[in-house]
Amino acid sequence: MGNRCAVIGVGQTHYTTKRRDVSIAGLVREAALRALEDAGLTFKDIDAVVIGKAPDLFEGVMMPESYLADALGAAGKPMMRVHTAGSVGGSTALVGASLIQGGVHERVLVVAFEKQSESNATWALSTHLPFSASLVVGAGGYFAPHIREYMRRSGAPGHIGTLVAVKDRLNALKNPYAHLRIPGIDQKMVESTPMLWEPIRYLETCPSSDGACAMVLSSEAAVTGTPAWVHGTAMRSEPIFRASRDTVSPQAGKDCAADVYRQAGIADPRRQIDVAEVYVPFSWYEPMWLENLGFAAEGEGWKLTESGATALDGDIPWNASGGVLSSNPIGASGLIRFAEAALQVRGMAGEHQVDGARTALGHAYGGGAQFFAMWIVGRERP
């Protein structure tokens, strides 16, 4: 995995439905400046910029890195644009880390964003090429059948999804950047909301958010402030139309986890990882990913959720920040997971800090649950 790499700055915007007060450039710059401030640096200290976002159709700007070069201080520097579907935020962090690990640069600014209020993501995701008819509307329409299959296989009771929906929103109340901060959130409230895509209710799905997240990544020699050290990075992809692939627990997710655990020396993720920020856009994806990522045996993930183990005060907190269920600027959602993992091991997560967190997992997935990006960060230098 090459040279050592550390996260030395994290910046986020307050996630919300509509940021009418800033342009797209203003939004990404806000996150970038906060990350630079956290690192005690300015744009002058940055060697290269890597930017990621989900499909360009979401804002109607084609290859927006051209337009955003000025706002991110990239003029005169190398700039790259990553796009790997929903996993893009994670991939953006990994491409940035790769530049450090490969010895190409000393400090890299990575930024990811989505300004969902510029369009309607559900319909932008429902455009299909000619002659490929599809009855699916939005991401929920695509993933609901996979969730139903998970319930059938595991025999999980119907209320598990609502437990996750409540738990993540309770965590969000402790995160000042979170979009959905719902006082008095409880199971009854979730169950009272309309069914969108059986079994996903309104409050079991992620919001549409405007927001950006940025990180300053550094080589060992260029570290400032409090570093979160990168202990492992991995990406995996599998074809969407492969007939025999398991969409409930994709092989690419298992392989990606195995790769990143091997690099970080993790044999038992449940015991060795202190906190995980995992891409859970629909409540049921918590138990599904608990199994896919090896935190629970097959068919047992829902029991871990039900036991409270993944709550902020449980033995393996998942999405202490409130997760994607509470904030979802799509292209940035993966990067937020990676950044929150870094904040935890830096001890800088504020009210949602997991006490004594030393090792954290950041996870993102995308496409038809076929693209995966993960990293392990730690308080200690690897």
Next chain:
Amino acid sequence: MRDVAIVAFAQTRHTDHDTGLTEPELIAPVINEIKERTGLRRFGFTCSGSCDYLAGAPFSFVSALDALAAWPPISESHVEMDGAWALYEAWVRLQHGDIDSALVYGFGKSSLGDLRTIMTLQLDPYYLAPLGLDQLSYAALQANAVGADRAELDEIVRRSRADGRGNPYALDLPEPDGEDFAVQPLKKTDVPPITDGAAAIVLATGDLATRLCATPAYIRGIAHRTEPHYLGLRDLSGSASAADAARAAGVGKAPVEVAELHAQFPHEEIILRRALELGGGTLINPSGGPLAANPVMATGLIRIGEAARHIHDGRARRTVAHAASGPCLQQNLVTVLEA
């Protein structure tokens, strides 16, 4: 830096119209060809470049993955940029030292829409795009700023088309004859052809490179730079970012025998020759360049492949490839290849 070589290059026979192939169908033969040629079925890393706006649907690269037979799952990433930047990402990944091969590809079907209008959407959505400034209009602004001799521009188009006719993968375009303007001072024949196509490259390091290719094209330097987006903030008669990237890649360290430039318009070739400080001894775009085939999102990657081919064939020992992105050569990537 670790030595990384281009060991194989494959491209489609580009077309000036939609042949009815889907993107995976366009890519699959190129991927299969390069797998057969190298004998590699699996690669340490895979990276591609494409743009959703060409197909007008999100995630054009998602179904492209089906063309790879990516099973078991592969370590893979994608840039929403020309495939040349995918190659850069793969080169960086190979610097880590734990893998020794990478597959890179780029593809685009610009026949599906009105490219001239679509490219407008690449501009600042608040201050520039609403003006309706389209691809040819801003290119014309730059052509005007360069103020090149018409005869020199005509000769570039004539030479590019003639070379393209000699290149089985490029389009068969006639000798330029009309005097009609597309947007003054750009003539219709100065405009690159609408093209569908794809290309793939295999990178390898160490012993694997020499095992797969008798004459690997080693990447001796590779660098890219961007510059301000707003046309008014730049001196359009030159390209500071191309010059910076060329210096960082070490173009000037030794004579360059062949340069493949991502010059979509003849005046861009003049700007780039100056920026890269290429002398009269350098053969420019012997493939015909983008004026003879311009499969958007693969055009830059093809420049790297064509520059490598001269070394693979033993016709040259030091070549340069250039790729561009953004309006009026906003971002430039330069690669120096040596035998």
